[in-house]
Amino acid sequence: MTTTVTPQPQAVGAVHRQRGRFAEKAGLRIGERFASPGRIGAIVALVLLAAFWLLPFLWAVVTSFKSETAAAATPVSWVPSDGFTTDAYTRVLREGNIPLWTWNSLITTVAITLITLVVTALAAYAFSRLDFTGRRWLFWGIIASIIIPPQVLIVPLFYEMLTLNLIDTYWALILPQVVHPAMVFILKKFFDQVPIELEDAARIDGAGRLRVFWSIVLPLSRPILAAVSMFVFIGAWNNFLWPFIATSDASLMTLPVGLQTVKSAYGLQYAQVMASAVLAALPLVVVFLFFQRQIIKGFATTGFGGQ
Template identity: 60%
Template sequence: MVTGLAVLAVLWLAPLVWAVLTSLKYEADTTTVPLEVVPERGFTLEAYTSVLANGNLVTWFVNSTVVTLVVTVLTVALCAAAAYGFSRTRFRGRRALFALTVAGIMVPPQILIVPLYRQMVSWGLADTYLGIILPQLVVPAMVFILKKFFDGIPHELEEAARIDGAGQLRIFLQIVLPLSRSILAAVSIFVFIHAWNNFLWPFIITSDPALMTLPVGLVQVQSSFGVRYAQIMASAILAGLPLVVAFMLFQRQIVRGVATTGLGGT
């Protein structure tokens, strides 16, 4: 079992290691035949300095950071509020509305590209931060996950708070959310990763290089530099570093949140 997992880990890491090694080579050494793992001339940071000096990588990095942070905060807030409403509020049509929300998980996002684009253009939000952010704020899967977790929180806690005079909003903010830190952390990481890696929508809604995010900008790097493998790999490594750092910092919360999804009260 351990040997099999080790083999799978090596297979998974091999492309990443190759990308790092390629980004550290001189450009001429990336296309030598036969391929060299360690080139005779050694390694260099030339590809990284070229990308940072000649491209818009810093601008795209800032754009991705702003968009991803705003999308993560607003998505978690909206999804948590919607999930709490489905879990604790009784109103006419609640089951049907929740069923539609769950059904939204099965709708491929590509189907919504054309109507979303036309809507953003009609609102004058093309080539704007809002145009990139707004369509990413509703994530039915996160509403479903949070709702299942909220269902497991004991009602007695809320009833005791009501006896003390707490309202619905105060109960949500001061009791339910603190008890849901693990699942909120996991959901935040999932939303963060998806928003950071999102290519299709930012690619469609933006044409101004000053507003492009990293996934879209990397395509421009490839087309502007031609096939320069060292620079392409260097750009990809720099773009992926925030995700690696985020996972290393919050891996416990991610695992705990996934493990306790739907159990509640943990």
């Protein structure tokens, strides 16, 4: 005697819901196959590009754990014959004031990021929502300033800081780096997508322009604000030229400038150079790992993700 089990409607519905949740997490539309040829090709291409991008960083890490003899030996090899060592890190940490340089970089980078967010967000909101005389021409002027190389502005900025008696201060490191026309453009494009009906409803309830901006627009803009913060943070942390010119006081050196002085004192030593590069990049890697979801979401919501 054969017994036929008929699937219950509840069980079938649960299976469909489970498939729908899986498809949503995988970025698929319901009914779309996961192992389609196009998707497999895209995944393979992304894996190869990721490996190609990570290869120099992996080589820097491996070289930083070699001795100077093994790092300069030819032909090059991934595994040194005399084994791995931490001598390069020991020399950099012993001869350089890493805690002070890291603290200076952290203070200036956080201040630059916060001030840039305030300035660019207010400017972008004004270009997006306010109608004032010369708005169009001023916005085009900001866009045109994106193509100006920062190196061109070093001399006038230095004389400006010198006139204001700000050389060899934290303000000399911070103020010239808070101007980011590209971030104004990115935030303005995002604010254009925020439904204006939400702001009209808040103004009907008696909210002013700044209250609408603070309570309505900014909470809806968290992904793009996180992405802009990351861009500004990375640029300010890696900036070497302006901190090198604006300060001559060793107690105000940032991490890139300080590590450069350590390398110059010992000449060209490959393992030590790579150890310094890894130490300078490590905070950025940690910050990116914590905020990668917000960065990706910020790209998608501004149209850079193809949406």
